[in-house]
Amino acid sequence: xxxxxxxxxxxxxxxxxxxxxxxxxxxxxxxxxxxxxxxxxxxxxxxxxxxxxxxxxxxxxxxxxxxxxxxxxxxxxxxxxxxxxxxxxxxxxxxxxxxxxxxxxxxxxxxxxxxxxxxxxxxxxxxxxxxxxxxxxxxxxxxxxxxxxxxxxxxxxxxxxxxxxxxxxxxxxxxxxxxxxxxxxxxxxxxxxxxxxxxxxxxxxxxxxxxxxxxxxxxxxxxxxxxxxxxxxxxxxxxxxxxxxxxxxxxxxxxxxxxxxxxxxxxxxxxxxxxxxxxxxxxxxxxxxxxxxxxxxxxxxxxxxxxxxxxxxxxxxxxxxxxxxxxxxxxxxxxxxxxxxxxxxxxxxxxxxxxxxxxxxxxxxxxxxxxxxxxxxxxxxxxxxxxxxxxxxxxxxxxxxxxxxxxxxxxxxxxxxxxxxxxxxxxxxxxxxxxxxxxxxxxxxxxxxxxxxxxxxxxxxxxxxxxxxxxxxxxxxxxxxxxxxxxxxxxxxxxxxxxxxxxxxxxxxxxxxxxxxxxxxxxxxxxxxxxxxxxxxxxxxxxxxxxxxxxxxxxxxxxxxxxxxxxxxxxxxxxxxxxxxxxxxxxxxxxxxxxxxxxxxxxxxxxxxxxxxxxxxxxxxxxxxxxxxxxxxxxxxxxxxxxxxxxxxxxxxxxxxxxxxxxxxxxxxxxxxxxxxxxxxxxxxxxxxxxxxxxxxxxxxxxxxxxxxxxxxx
DNA sequence: AAGTGAGGTCTTTTT
DNA sequence: GACCTCACTT
Numbered sequence: 001x002x003x004x005x006x007x008x009x010x011x012x013x014x015x016x017x018x019x020x021x022x023x024x025x026x027x028x029x030x031x032x033x034x035x036x037x038x039x040x041x042x043x044x045x046x047x048x049x050x051x052x053x054x055x056x057x058x059x060x061x062x063x064x065x066x067x068x069x070x071x072x073x074x075x076x077x078x079x080x081x082x083x084x085x086x087x088x089x090x091x092x093x094x095x096x097x098x099x100x101x102x103x104x105x106x107x108x109x110x111x112x113x114x115x116x117x118x119x120x121x122x123x124x125x126x127x128x129x130x131x132x133x134x135x136x137x138x139x140x141x142x143x144x145x146x147x148x149x150x151x152x153x154x155x156x157x158x159x160x161x162x163x164x165x166x167x168x169x170x171x172x173x174x175x176x177x178x179x180x181x182x183x184x185x186x187x188x189x190x191x192x193x194x195x196x197x198x199x200x201x202x203x204x205x206x207x208x209x210x211x212x213x214x215x216x217x218x219x220x221x222x223x224x225x226x227x228x229x230x231x232x233x234x235x236x237x238x239x240x241x242x243x244x245x246x247x248x249x250x251x252x253x254x255x256x257x258x259x260x261x262x263x264x265x266x267x268x269x270x271x272x273x274x275x276x277x278x279x280x281x282x283x284x285x286x287x288x289x290x291x292x293x294x295x296x297x298x299x300x301x302x303x304x305x306x307x308x309x310x311x312x313x314x315x316x317x318x319x320x321x322x323x324x325x326x327x328x329x330x331x332x333x334x335x336x337x338x339x340x341x342x343x344x345x346x347x348x349x350x351x352x353x354x355x356x357x358x359x360x361x362x363x364x365x366x367x368x369x370x371x372x373x374x375x376x377x378x379x380x381x382x383x384x385x386x387x388x389x390x391x392x393x394x395x396x397x398x399x400x401x402x403x404x405x406x407x408x409x410x411x412x413x414x415x416x417x418x419x420x421x422x423x424x425x426x427x428x429x430x431x432x433x434x435x436x437x438x439x440x441x442x443x444x445x446x447x448x449x450x451x452x453x454x455x456x457x458x459x460x461x462x463x464x465x466x467x468x469x470x471x472x473x474x475x476x477x478x479x480x481x482x483x484x485x486x487x488x489x490x491x492x493x494x495x496x497x498x499x500x501x502x503x504x505x506x507x508x509x510x511x512x513x514x515x516x517x518x519x520x521x522x523x524x525x526x527x528x529x530x531x532x533x534x535x536x537x538x539x540x541x542x543x544x545x546x547x548x549x550x551x552x553x554x555x556x557x558x559x560x561x562x563x564x565x566x567x568x569x570x571x572x573x574x575x576x577x578x579x580x581x582x583x584x585x586x587x588x589x590x591x592x593x594x595x596x597x598x599x600x601x602x603x604x605x606x607x608x609x610x611x612x613x614x615x616x617x618x619x620x621x622x623x624x625x626x627x628x629x630x631x632x633x634x635x636x637x638x639x640x641x642x643x644x645x646x647x648x649x650x651x652x653x654x655x656x657x658x659x660x661x662x663x664x665x666x667x668x669x670x671x672x673x674x675x676x677x678x679x680x681x682x683x684x685x686x687x688x689x690x691x692x693x694x695x696x697x698x699x700x701x702x703x704x705x706x707x708x709x710x711x712x713x714x
Numbered sequence: 715a716a717g718t719g720a721g722g723t724c725t726t727t728t729t
Numbered sequence: 730g731a732c733c734t735c736a737c738t739t
Contacts, residue, residue: 058728058729059728059729060728060729085728085729086729087728087729088729090729091729109729111729112727112728112729130734130735131722131735184729185728185729186729188729189729220728249726250726250727250728252725252726252727253726253727253728253729351725351726352724352725352726353725353726354724354725354730354731357730357731374727408715411715411716413715414715415715415716416715417715536729537729538729539728539729555725555726555727556726557725557726557727558726558727576725579725579726580725581725581726582725582726591726595726616730617724617730618723618724618730618731619730619731
């Protein structure tokens with residue numbers, strides 16, 4: 001029954017003998033489906049109980065979806081199964097074993113914004129020049145080290161003075177977080193890894209329990225997540241990993257595509273499977289995507305195919321400027337709608353979020369409803385974070401991030417001088433700001449006006465603490481809003497902004513109450529702590545109002561995992577896509593190409609590409625060249641939209657005429673007697689002169705004369 | 715302590 | 730073009 005409705009390749013994967021399995025699953029090939037059915041298969045064949053399964057994803061959305069699909073397939077709740085994100089699972093482990101992990105019981109989670117503020121404070125505390133050592137860069141550096149599993153003591157400055165300062169900042173930041181009981185996202189993973197590495201009995205316990213570990217989007221794992229999985233799986237466990245190296249687009253945040261290549265070496269007796277039949281797109285779209293991605297040298301190699309027909313050719317529009325581009329897209333969407341289609345079937349994908357502005361203007365003018373994905377999410381809003389900071393400080397007085405945030409919000413006469421004094425005192429006594437404030441009050445170390453303002457603040461927090469102690473999140477948030485007078489504070493903000501902030505605060509109270517009523521969400525740590533963790537780990541939807549029928553606007557990155565009938569890929573220009581910052585380095589360029597591949601493979605029926613001959617960006621003028629990716633698409637799949645337009649045919653890759661009967665295509669998998677399996681990267685010449693460039697998995701990239709090579713289609 | 719104007723920056727994003 | 734930070738003013 002779990003094998004019903006699967007194709008042969010999927011069935012083979014789902015029912016593969018227990019052991020380590022890597023599934024190279026192309027876009028739209030049913031990757032999550034296979035993962036979910038594998039879980040059901042484990043259970044229905046009696047190999048394990050739900051209790052013995054751990055399934056990991058990257059986003060809460062994916063985890064939620066997976067949970068739902070497992071439950072509906074099994075027809076009952078998943079019980080003791082763990083399904084969650086890497087961070088969520090790490091958090092769960094750390095809450096359960098906080099002592100062994102060296103954390104205070106009520107440690108709090110620092111999100112990226114909190115982290116950056118904290119890093120800034122640390123840099124100032126070290127009396128370093130902020131313009132010389134930008135907090136953003138230091139934060140970046142710290143996270144990159146943690147993602148590699150490196151603590152300050154593992155790092156060597158190699159005599160480089162600026163590196164020396166970075167390490168110094170990292171060390172000071174770490175000390176600060178330890179004092180304040182704060183754990184950032186990367187730290188969750190690092191501590192969870194260290195817990196497994198250093199507490200052998202704990203590790204053994206979880207190894208015994210989770211004999212079957214499953215990971216989605218495996219190409220997005222970073223070094224630390226990979227190392228953690230290796231520890232957990234050990235010798236006796238089994239790892240079932242699903243991923244697509246061609247869709248690895250997050251190396252900038254530590255993702256290691258190489259983890260897919262390493263898999264077979266590191267996990268004993270690992271089996272590799274491929275899922276290449278695509279159920280989403282037309283033949284034309286897949287051929288275009290295959291040809292594009294074939295230009296990448298570092299891949300495991302695969303070629304998507306479909307049983308469906310060819311469909312329409314890929315359209316290309318050369319716009320005069322970004323306004324013309326937007327108008328063209330808007331017209332197309334309007335036409336789609338008039339032809340009986342829906343707005344929501346149309347997605348406009350772009351490289352950088354700044355591109356959305358002009359698109360939005362024109363869509364608005366054209367009366368086309370739209371929705372922009374990305375941007376601030378609910379729990380990231382300033383007013384929400386303010387309110388939660390009151391609760392956090394009331395729960396855990398040492399939370400310096402919360403203290404800094406609300407000590408003078410709303411303004412209560414605690415200014416820079418007072419805060420500077422508290423920071424210095426806190427550093428001197430190696431304690432928190434709260435402790436410094438208590439000492440300052442006790443020794444009367446400030447002018448009486450400042451002392452009285454500070455005293456009021458301390459009492460205020462104390463008061464909330466009294467109320468919060470025995471109450472759930474709903475009451476706690478209410479108490480914080482009341483005592484902090486945040487509604488009054490935001491009411492003063494002019495215009496709609498203040499109004500929406502107050503609405504958000506009301507919504508926060510609702511969310512807290514609802515959370516309180518659902519015991520499933522509380523875990524073992526109590527409703528209030530669970531709610532605070534929930535707010536930090538799941539920042540919520542971008543927009544609560546999922547409007548009816550809207551055109552969808554988003555970056556290529558946020559489009560991953562989604563699909564649309566019609567995809568508009570705009571801004572196909574050198575410098576923008578591939579982006580300037582990524583076009584120098586070969587590895588980064590390949591990632592840009594994968595991003596383009598992701599964009600193309602989002603489309604079910606039709607892809608439209610556009611580029612502008614003239615573009616204003618950041619207030620300056622550009623006359624960009626068309627993107628090199630356009631030239632990498634086979635000419636016969638393309639169609640110029642503008643009649644008599646100046647788009648030259650030469651823009652596209654001419655498919656070389658290979659000798660009769662040979663017919664090798666770009667991106668095709670081939671077999672060579674000596675070099676083994678490879679992918680066709682390039683084709684040139686005619687007849688007996690015809691040559692192909694093939695990237696062999698084992699032997700690397702080679703040019704071969706077809707007449708002698710004896711290549712076979714694989 | 716709080717409000718105003720100049721100057722620098724500007725990929726991609728989840729947890 | 731928009732945002733954020735900093736220095737300066739009141």
